[in-house]
Amino acid sequence: MNTVKQSIFKDLLEHKGIQHNLSVPRLAEQILERGEGILTATGAVRAETGKYTGRSPKDRFIVRDEVCEDLIDWGSVNKPINEDVFNTLYEKVVSYLKDKEKLFHFKGYAGADAKYRVPIQVFNEYAWHNLFATQMFVRPSKEELQTLEPEFTVVSAPSFKADPKVDGTNSEAFVLISFKKKIVLIGGTEYAGEIKKSIFSVMNYLLPQREVLSMHCSANVGQEGDVALFFGLSGTGKTTLSADPYRRLIGDDEHGWSPNGIFNIEGGCYAKCINLSQEKEPQIYNAIRFGSVLENVVIDDKSRNPDYDDTSFTENTRAAYPLENIDNIVTPSIAGHPNTIIFLTADASGTLPPISKLTKEQAMYHFLSGYTSKLAGTERGVTDPQATFSACFGSPFLPLAPSTYAEMLGEKIDQFNSNVFLVNTGWTGGAYGVGERMKLSYTRAMIHAALEGELNTVETTQDEIFGLSIPLNVPGVPDEVLIPKNTWTDKKAYDIEAKALAMKFHKNFKKFTNASQDIKQAGPLYYSE
Missing domain, CATH: 2.170.8.10 (Phosphoenolpyruvate Carboxykinase, domain 2)
Structure with missing residues (x-):
């Protein structure tokens, strides 16, 4: 594993006010002393992020160079920026940070599995961002800290604002990733999530090249050691459904699937x-x-x-x-190979089955599709549900082509005989505004049945529009709920909605030109020119 020579960070490491791997109490003290946040009744500190209250995808760029040029899936998500722009901006940020009274430094890991983890370091202008990094990544032991040589580095200067006309950025904010120099450069935004997600993007670049499938999902393990993965976009219930009192949590957002099994990429x-x-x-x-x-x-x-x-x-x-x-967790955050994989969607059209068992090809199709309905409250400006597709349930964080991750998933499903289910936590009995949201108790019962293997041999019927295999019986769920059309009073309205959704799937999938014919044919059966 190649590490970056620390000499290129000499100006930062020799900063007169640098604070290395401070304890949580000392960081909390610094946050309050510096007026970066306030203490709450829970004991947590609260910080405000100002103008930027979420990620800024239009301001994220990857440096285009000979190291990554042929690997990156260039486009609207992975926008290129040249090396000169990065180098100049990096020097400006380092010069800016050198004049600060204090600088906060964290060294640790991304990845709970010692064989596949990536040593990282984070330089922060703000103490509260350093506390965020301390809590989100895997903390080293005292012994590990003595010998830890970072492979990747985040340099974060929220107060430094770029000049787009001079610096070649899109706005005052910037998140620049250089895979050649192994540096993430962040400025102009105080939203701490940029630190977390930039390292996730790095892991999504590095891990597949090391025979590890990186995944945007939650994971838990049962009392018998059976592992389950939960994929799903915002509003689908991923966090709620993976938090099970009878199963231990491995992690709630980012994981790797190595030849040895599952491991959490994060420590928080x-x-x-x-x-x-x-x-x-x-x-x-x-x-x-x-x-x-x-x-x-x-x-x-x-x-x-x-x-x-x-x-x-x-x-x-x-x-x-x-x-x-969290009380009910796996320590360390590693487990075996997944027995069950759950794709969660909140379909506002009310036409997708509440649960269906997928073939390997269907799993790859729906993984590449990453469908849900974006609901009011999940994104600014969204008042009515909108069909949305995010490849591999994490498109904004994938530097490589989505097919890379999908092919790895298909291979692992084959190798470890994992069962895959599509679970609709959205509407039943009609579309949004007419029907009602699927009862959480029903969804929990369906997922329980899937995890316990109760649906592996149950009789199924094929949905005539989507081609999905629907179980005819699930313990704890009324049979009529399982077939979406049966829950609709207006059957013609159901057909119109279902066919419209099928065509949205087909339209979205046209961009996956490299997908095999078997995968393309695993989508909805209905197609209209």
């Missing part, structure tokens, strides 16, 4: 806080305590209690906390 969780309550999501609610970081959550001035229902700053309120704040 970055949970959405919108409408968070102890009743609905007790694990997350109780995990937000001392050492946690709250982003853009409204805090009562007198009591210092968080108001998770208040969206005054943004709907994208967040909490970052270490995995050990």
Whole structure:
């Protein structure tokens, strides 16, 4: 594993006020002393991110050079920027940070599996960003810290604003990834999620080249050691459904699937806080305590209690906390090969089956599609559900072509005989506005049946529009709920909605020109010119 010579970070490492791997209490003290955040009644610190309350995808670029030019899937997601622009901006940021009174430095790992983890370091202008990094990545032991040589480096200077006309960026904010220099350069945005997601993008580049499938999913393990993966975009219930009192959590967002099994890429969780309550999501609610970081959550001035229902700053309120704040976890965050893979979708058309078993080819098709309905509240400006497709359920973070990840998934499904299910947590009995959201108790029962192997031999019927195999019986779920058309009063309206959705799948899939004919034919049966 090639590491970057630390001499190129000499100016940062020799900063007169640099603070190396501070403890959580000392970082909390620094945050309060420097006025970067406030202490809340939970013990967490709350920081505000100002103008940028979410990722800034239009400001993310990858340096185009001889190292990665032939590997990157260039386009609207992976936008190129030249080396000269990066080098000049890097020098400006380092010069800017040198004049700061303090600089915060974290060294640790991305990846819980010692064989596949990537040593990283993070230089932060802000103490609260350094606490975020400390909680989100895998912390080294004292012994490991002595010999840890970082392979990849994040340099974060939120207060440094680029001049697009001079610096060649899209705006004042920038997230630049150089795979040649192994540096992520962040500036102009205080949103801490850029640190987490930039390293995830790095892992999505490195791991497939090391025979590891990197995945945007949650994972848990049962009492018998059976492993399950949960893929799903925002609003599909990924976090809620993977948090199971009878199963231990491996991780909630980023994982690698190596020849040895599953491992968590992170050491913490970055949970959405919108409408968070102890009743609905007790694990997350109780995990937000001392050492946690709250982003853009409204805090009562007198009591210092968080108001998770208040969206005054943004709907994208967040909490970052270490995995050990959750009781029911796997330590270390590694497990065997997945027995069951769940693709979650919240279909607002109300036409996809609540659960269906996928063939390998169908699994690859729906993995590449990454379909859900974007719901009100999941993204600014969205008031009515919109069909959305995100390749591999994580398109914004994939430097390589989606087919790379899909082919690896197909190979692993074959090799380890994993069962794959598509689960619709969206609407039933009609589309959004007419039908109703699938009962959580029904969804839990379906997932339980899938995890317990109860659906492996049950009789199925093929959906005539989508071609999916629908179980005719699931314990704890009324039979009539399993066939979407049976739940609709207006059957003609169902056919119109279902065929319209089928055509959206076909239209989206046209961009995957390299997909095999078997995978292309694994999509919806209905097709209209």
